[in-house]
Amino acid sequence: MERALQLRAATPEDVDWIHEVRHRVYAQELGQHDPVPEGRLRDGLDGENVYLVVARGEERIGCVSITPPWVGRYGLEKYLTREELPLLAEEGLFEVRLLTVEPHRRNTMAALLLMYAALRWIAARGGRRVVAMGRTQLLAMYTAAGLQPTGHTVRCGAVTFEVLTGTVKDLTRATLDRYGPTVRRMGSDVDWHLDAAFAPRPDGCEHGGASFTAIGADFRDLDRRHQIVAADVLDAWFPPAPGVRALLAEDLAWISRTSPPTGAEGLLAEISTARSLPEETLAVGAGSSDLIFRAFGRWLTPRSRVLLIDPGYGEYAHVTEDVIGCRVNRFRLRREDGWRIDPDRLAACTRAGTYDLVVVVNPNNPTGRHLPAAELRRVIAATPGSTRWWIDEAYMGYVDMAESLAEVATADPRVVVCSSLSKMYALSGVRAAFLVAEPDTTAHLRRWTPPWAVSLPAQMAAVAALRDPDYYAGCWDRTHTLRRRLAADLAGADVSAVIDESVANHLTVTLPRYGPSAAQLIHECRRRDVYLRDLSPLSPGYEGRCVRIAVRDTDENARIVAAYADSLDALRPPDRRPWTAPWRGSDAGGGR
Secondary structure (H helix, E strand, O other), X not given: OOOOEXXXXXXXXXXXXXXXXXXXXXXXXXXXXXOOXXXXXXXXXXXOOEEEEXXXXXXXXXXXXXXXXXXXXXXXXXXXXXXXXXXXXXXXXXXXXXXXXXXXXXXOOHHHHHHHHHHHHHHOOOOOEEEEEEEHHHHHHHHHOOOEEEEEEEEEOOEEEEEEEEEHHHHHHHHHHHHHHHHHHHHHHOEEEOOXXXXXXXXXXXXXXXXXXXXXXXXXXXXXXXXXXXXXXOOOOOOXXXXXXXXXXXXXXXXXXXXXXXXXXXXXXXXXXXXXXXXXXXXXXXXXXXXXXXXXXXXXXXXXXXXXXXXXXXXXXXXXXXXXXXXXXXXXXOHHHOOOOXXXXXXXXXXXXXXXXXXXXXXXXXXXXXXXXXXXXXXXXXOOOOOEEEEEOOOHHHOOHHHOOHHHHOOOOOEEEEEEOOOOOOOOOOOOEEEXXXXXXXXXXXXXXXXOOOOHHHHHHHHHHHOOHHHHHHHHHHHHHHHHHHHHHHHXXXXXXXXXXXXXXXXXXXXXXXXXXXXXXXXXXXXXXXXXXXXXXXXXXXXXXXXXXXXXXXHHHHHHHHHHHHHHHHHOOOOOOOOOOOOOHHHHOOOO
């Protein structure tokens, strides 16, 4: 019986074959390069490129190269400068190159599998656009696959290439539209060894974490929850206030069968009292996602221009790009700036009034950085009235509620503040949130709010939670203590990783450049029933090596640290050497 195709990241054992097959194809067959006596064609980016290989048993069939943006240079720059091709200066651009298949295997699915695998690998690292060189005589094939010519051609030896580009989403969609049955068959027939999911989710967005899949969405084995550490979602580690639990436990039969107040009138009144906000400036929803979908769906169209912070909460990109189809730009946060929002740079991006909507999550999720209210107010004040600002304050309690812009939102028609009650008040399961805006805005949204939008348990729990601020203030303070201890313990488990604390209920771990990927670490931790969050799909700025960890209680934090340390040990090279670049030294010489 013939063995299944295997798709994997190149191993050190694959390197000599990659150099040899490149020489046979690009030097001897195509005349793109002069043959060399050793019969091996090396590339100047070999030490930085990622190579994917398709093989069957011991037979290597084909390979493709990916140059990630964090390398800092592209193979195309041997032919075109960034001034000639400004696309090369775009942040987050991935280059796909050197797609090579053994001649006797070119009538198989190998090339399609390699291209599809490259797209999945790039998507798993937050990539949104690719650039590639394709032989001019095969241009029709490339355009059918979704690539578009940039208007540039380059010549290398006897071969002329078109410079092509496309978005990852468009290319993936075109591949699935044209080769859907083949791709689906590959999903069951191919031995997939990449640290990227074979197929995207149906809606293209990762909502929350994966820990509930380990418990079971059919709720048949809820005892499983006691074995799982759910540190991949930012649910509170502490229980709701005693008054919340007592109220919900008083008469569950009545709560379950009784319709709630139609417009959540009691909840609106309680928010108004607790936050000193006029009731007519408030609108409620079944969690912040309910409010995001409802508000953005009324305000935005495919013609709207939106600015998102990157990295940022993925739901905003999903709604604006995938659901509505807006024209979205990103304000890139920088690792070298500590992931902090530079208010002057943000003001420079927004003061011209180019955008219909600017979204700021403050404190930011996932970076955990907070932009002081005074700085944010200054940036907003400098923008014209045509730009609306959506300020997501889901984690503001961990900083200081005095930093909220809710009061500004009651009077400034440009500003809307969204505040989830889920994370700060330990109410993720019942789903409750509110937004603050000037009265005309909230009145419009209330007209588009269905009756009974917030369930009776959610209304009752939220009211009781808002009546016990002292309990939650104590929990938020305790969270900071737990987070600092967790950060110290993680740092002690492995000195090669960088631990970044946030101001909220999570922290991030950045793995060493040539160590395991975030996806590999998360896979190993899940084998130990500890669930962490891979941040890679949110932004190419994370380089596929950043993990977010939610703060849990003392015992669960200890399990996180143990699983983290054990997983790194399992992933470490057998000889225990430090992680280094895979193709350094003699294999990295030469250039094309």
